[in-house]
Amino acid sequence: MILLYDPLLDMHFPDYGIQIPIRDRRSQAVLEYLQKKYPDKTTEVLNLKTAAELLEIPKNDRHIGREDLERVHSREYVSALFGEGLEAELIKTYELIDERGQPRRYRPDLASQSLTGLFSTILNQVWGTYLACRLALVQPDLCFYLGGGMHHARRDAGAGFCLVNDIVISARRLQAEGLVSSIWIIDLDAHKGDGTTELTSGDPSILTLSIHMASSWPLDAETLSRAVPGRAPLIPSDVELPISKDEQGSYVEQLGTGLKKLEVLSRKRLPDLAIVVDGADPYEKDELPSTSDLQLSLDTCVERDLLVYTFLRERHIPSAWLMAGGYGDRAWEPPASFLGALLDGQG
Numbered sequence: 030m031i032l033l034y035d036p037l038l039d040m041h042f043p044d045y046g047i048q049i050p051i052r053d054r055r056s057q058a059v060l061e062y063l064q065k066k067y068p069d070k071t072t073e074v075l076n077l078k079t080a081a082e083l084l085e086i087p088k089n090d091r092h093i094g095r096e097d098l099e100r101v102h103s104r105e106y107v108s109a110l111f112g113e114g115l116e117a118e119l120i121k122t123y124e125l126i127d128e129r130g131q132p133r134r135y136r137p138d139l140a141s142q143s144l145t146g147l148f149s150t151i152l153n154q155v156w157g158t159y160l161a162c163r164l165a166l167v168q169p170d171l172c173f174y175l176g177g178g179m180h181h182a183r184r185d186a187g188a189g190f191c192l193v194n195d196i197v198i199s200a201r202r203l204q205a206e207g208l209v210s211s212i213w214i215i216d217l218d219a220h221k222g223d224g225t226t227e228l229t230s231g232d233p234s235i236l237t238l239s240i241h242m243a244s245s246w247p248l249d250a251e252t253l254s255r256a257v258p259g260r261a262p263l264i265p266s267d268v269e270l271p272i273s274k275d276e277q278g279s280y281v282e283q284l285g286t287g288l289k290k291l292e293v294l295s296r297k298r299l300p301d302l303a304i305v306v307d308g309a310d311p312y313e314k315d316e317l318p319s320t321s322d323l324q325l326s327l328d329t330c331v332e333r334d335l336l337v338y339t340f341l342r343e344r345h346i347p348s349a350w351l352m353a354g355g356y357g358d359r360a361w362e363p364p365a366s367f368l369g370a371l372l373d374g375q376g
């Protein structure tokens with residue numbers, strides 16, 4: 030397996046005065062766990078630069094540019110991001126101002142950096158997702174990216190801590206470059222991958238599966254009451270698997286059934302690539318209040334990931350795994366345990 034990690038991806042939220050329980054330490058914790066528990070197993074860890082070199086990507090192409098965003102997001106939205114509107118879009122995306130106009134989980138007085146400085150890190154995050162997909166295509170086992178997964182970003186707006194949709198941006202660039210034609214996006218995050226679904230709906234070249242909390246954000250009553258028909262979060266994924274609080278016992282079984290449905294929808298022409306949005310926030314130790322409707326044990330999280338891994342591997346479908354959602358001090362445990370289980374399996 031290849032791991033992709035780079036300190037350039039760290040968001041440094043406290044430096045911007047943002048108080049969201051996303052810990053930069055999470056990626057390091059995954060690496061330290063693997064290095065400590067499996068000192069003799071060789072796991073290749075690449076950073077953004079070494080990955081681009083390995084893939085022999087021409088130097089001029091080693092970034093995510095405006096044209097990449099414009100394949101996916103509206104021109105108006107992209108113009109706002111590259112112009113005067115960036116700060117306002119970041120404030121909306123990270124929900125830093127409440128309905129009464131007061132700061133929410135935001136202390137600009139404690140910030141040492143201008144909020145707009147986040148944009149370059151976010152573009153690095155997108156670049157990493159693209160590289161993870163490229164790496165997955167050239168090597169037989171999975172590529173796991175310690176970053177990415179901004180699945181709520183929609184055509185003309187950011188949402189739920191996701192400014193732009195790295196998943197679809199990468200998918201569209203790969204298609205534009207002729208490297209793949211069809212893709213599956215398998216979204217295991219606790220929250221519905223609603224932005225991804227909006228951006229790919231009606232396009233049979235990208236099929237989506239999302240397994241998520243049935244009635245928590247963005248599917249809670251309040252958000253739904255303001256939702257616009259034909260837009261996120263109302264558009265169903267190709268395989269939509271809402272899990273209610275009392276259905277958790279059948280989570281893995283329902284996921285297995287969903288994967289088979291995805292295969293049927295592909296009509297025997299399997300995709301060139303699968304992107305797995307491997308959110309850790311269904312884990313019972315997750316600290317974000319809006320994930321409390323899903324409380325999977327660590328073992329179940331690993332079982333979930335191994336099910337998807339085995340399903341894809343048996344069908345020889347290359348896969349890029351994105352770390353995606355996961356909040357609080359223990360969010361590193363599900364991805365670390367999954368990767369550990371794969372190393373255990375290597376004997």
Ligand SMILES: [Zn+2]
Nearest residue numbers: 218219220354
């Ligand atoms: Zn999530």
